[in-house]
Amino acid sequence: MKTLEQVRASLKPYPIEVEFPDIRRWKEGTDGVDYVHSFDSGVAGPHVMIMALTHGNEVSGAITVDAFLARELRPRRGRLTLAFGNVEAYHRFDPQNIDATRYLDEDMNRVWLPGKLDGELDSIELRRARQLRPVVDTVDLLLDIHSMHEEAPPVMMCGAQRKGIDFAATLGVPQTVVVDAGHPNGRRLRDYEGFNDPSSARNALLIETGQHFSRRSRQVALDTAARFLVTTGTVSPEDVVEFINTQTPQPQRFLEVTDPVVADSMDFSFVDDFRGLELIEQKGTVIARDGDTDLVTPHDHCVLVQPSLRHLGVGVTVVRLAKILDVAPERLSF
Numbered sequence: 001m002k003t004l005e006q007v008r009a010s011l012k013p014y015p016i017e018v019e020f021p022d023i024r025r026w027k028e029g030t031d032g033v034d035y036v037h038s039f040d041s042g043v044a045g046p047h048v049m050i051m052a053l054t055h056g057n058e059v060s061g062a063i064t065v066d067a068f069l070a071r072e073l074r075p076r077r078g079r080l081t082l083a084f085g086n087v088e089a090y091h092r093f094d095p096q097n098i099d100a101t102r103y104l105d106e107d108m109n110r111v112w113l114p115g116k117l118d119g120e121l122d123s124i125e126l127r128r129a130r131q132l133r134p135v136v137d138t139v140d141l142l143l144d145i146h147s148m149h150e151e152a153p154p155v156m157m158c159g160a161q162r163k164g165i166d167f168a169a170t171l172g173v174p175q176t177v178v179v180d181a182g183h184p185n186g187r188r189l190r191d192y193e194g195f196n197d198p199s200s201a202r203n204a205l206l207i208e209t210g211q212h213f214s215r216r217s218r219q220v221a222l223d224t225a226a227r228f229l230v231t232t233g234t235v236s237p238e239d240v241v242e243f244i245n246t247q248t249p250q251p252q253r254f255l256e257v258t259d260p261v262v263a264d265s266m267d268f269s270f271v272d273d274f275r276g277l278e279l280i281e282q283k284g285t286v287i288a289r290d291g292d293t294d295l296v297t298p299h300d301h302c303v304l305v306q307p308s309l310r311h312l313g314v315g316v317t318v319v320r321l322a323k324i325l326d327v328a329p330e331r332l333s334f
């Protein structure tokens with residue numbers, strides 16, 4: 001039986017191409033919550049939030065929020081909140097053990113259930129989520145910035161509701177949008193309360209910018225977040241022009257997760273060096289082996305979403321299988 005350390009040792013390490021900003025200068029928040037900065041324009045409009053570091057080693061979001069704060073970006077309408085999530089994990093990042101500080105006690109992107117937040121359990125991540133919750137409770141439109149274990153094109157995770165698809169389409173980037181209901185072992189910030197309620201006007205997106213430590217991931221994070229603020233009417237294009245990629249975005253395609261694949265053993269391996277968004281044409285194609293079992297694609301035109309063994313464990317999702325959706329999204333106005 002392989003250990004997680006053995007599995008990780010067999011995977012190709014990625015270079016750290018970006019600098020980790022020193023975010024301690026942003027510790028004192030504007031409203032009494034550390035690392036949360038909120039600015040009110042005084043003009044009617046939505047409360048828009050950009051969240052970085054829901055996962056402590058996903059630095060592209062930290063680079064973006066740090067840059068927007070340093071730029072002294074302020075909303076022209078509504079309210080803008082720029083926040084760093086799991087700062088304790090971020091501060092403990094170890095370049096020799098790059099996967100270790102995704103979280104410290106538990107995954108902060110699985111705790112966003114009112115029953116859990118109100119409950120008796122305690123962890124570093126629950127404490128932080130409880131600090132953030134009063135702010136999150138007043139947010140209308142959220143962008144939660146994440147990155148990926150493997151180098152792959154960026155994907156927008158828009159949740160399971162139609163309003164999420166429309167929000168991703170209104171934003172227009174990135175090229176690939178994934179419709180998914182989250183994870184069975186907890187609730188993501190993106191799916192918290194009204195964000196996942198079809199009758200609520202609140203809406204949220206989760207961007208996976210690319211591999212955690214790549215320059216491209218940083219560019220995607222800055223570009224997506226800047227476009228998010230323009231799209232929501234929070235800032236004018238000229239306020240964020242230096243962050244926006246000048247290339248015209250590609251037409252979007254929409255995928256829907258059909259099957260999360262959960263490892264049953266530590267002897268799980270993919271049959272190829274999958275990194276993400278590979279298209280497997282034929283139903284029944286073997287994509288992985290789990291112990292003695294072959295895993296096959298359940299349908300034709302199957303797309304692999306975020307395959308990775310860097311957090312392999314029994315019961316851990318190691319890839320999600322998706323189909324290509326035929327949808328005609330509507331443009332939202334805010």
Ligand SMILES: [Zn+2]
Pocket residue numbers: 054055058146147
């Ligand atoms: Zn993440």
